[in-house]
Amino acid sequence: MNIKILSRNSGLYSTARLVEAAKKRKHNVEVIDPLKCDLIIEKKKPSVYYKGRYLSETDAIVPRIGASITYYGTAVVRQFEMMGCFTTTESQALVRSRDKLRSLQILSRARLGLPKTVFTNYSRDVAEIIDHVGGAPLIIKLLEGTQGLGVVLAETKNAAESVIEAFNGLQARVIVQEFIKEAGGADIRAFIIDGQVVGAMKRQGKEGEFRSNLHRGGTAEVIQLTDDEENAAIKAAKAMGLGVAGVDMLQSARGPLILEVNSSPGLEGIEKATGKDIAKSVIRYIERGV
Structure with a gap:
């Protein structure tokens, strides 16, 4: 098969590993910078032009x-979907996942456990917002934040x-969420491929840090998910329409919270x-899909 990996940096760990896994399984694989693709839209013949050639095969x-390039x-x-190519992540699912508010609404509709969350249109009733999530401490997140950036723990009502x-x-849109104290600065990442959990880890924030992101100095260890955690992760990926997904959950007194x-x-x-x-599991998913 001819597989294209859409990535801006072929040296990134994830990109390099996907290339390695595809080559091991005897596929032709190439890393394509999506920002250097020209999209040619015409009747019955959509195409992608990249560095002087058409990516038709x-x-x-x-x-x-x-x-940043969503x-x-x-x-x-x-465009590749219009050309009949299989994709591990569909375009609509990608758009949904990048909108934090929309994602939470979709997960809520799927009746999945979530931290209590409030979103308002720059409301002046700040005290009411704080009360809606059970008071301080609480978490404040920028809607556009990634990898733990734009996430603040407000420990007191005044700080919140x-x-x-x-x-x-600043007219920066935020969501306000309850703080799950019993999680202890840790969360779970379940990796889902084609409706199955293929791996799970528990990430622990460094001392004094409530964010568990590995980019922020957190540590990770393998974990065996409970049935409830596994079911929640699979259901969350399905609700978002994602064939490949990383589902982040908190362990709470009322069960897993997405x-x-x-x-x-x-x-x-x-x-x-x-x-x-x-x-390798991602490449095998492609083989089944194609």
Whole structure:
């Protein structure tokens, strides 16, 4: 098969591992920078032009689209879909996953456990917002934040009011969520491929840090999910329409709570924590799909 990996950097761990796994299974694989693709739209013959040639002989794509290029990256994925290519992440699912508010609404509709969340249109009733999520401490998240950036823990009501008012003043859209104390600064990342959990890890934030992101110095170890956690992760990926997903959950007194469903989950943390060849599982998913 001819597989194209849509990534801006062929040296990234996830991209390099996917290339390696595809070559091991005797596929032709190439890394394509989505921002350098020209999309040619015409009746019955949509095409992608890249560095002086048409990418017409493409069987499947693996989108590794960063949040900063979601708009154009999604357009490229959509173009390949119009050409009849299989994709590990569909364009509409990619768009849904990048909208934090829409994602939470979809997960809520699927009756999945979530931290209590409030979103308002720059409301002046800050005290009411805080009360809606059970008071301080609470979490304030920028809607456009990724990898733990734009996430603030407000430990007191005064601090929460100050931060929310500051974001409102900057016209930065935020969601306010309850703080799950019993999670202890840790979360779970379940890696889903084609409706199955292929690996799971528990990420623990470094001392004094409530964010567990590995990019922020957190550590990871393999974990065996409970039935409830596994079912929640699979159901969340399905609700978002994602064939490949990283589902982030908190362990709480009322069961697993979904934080986020990531449409371009990194492979480095999960492969090193679990010792599993996740990249190979992605390529095998493509083989079944094509």
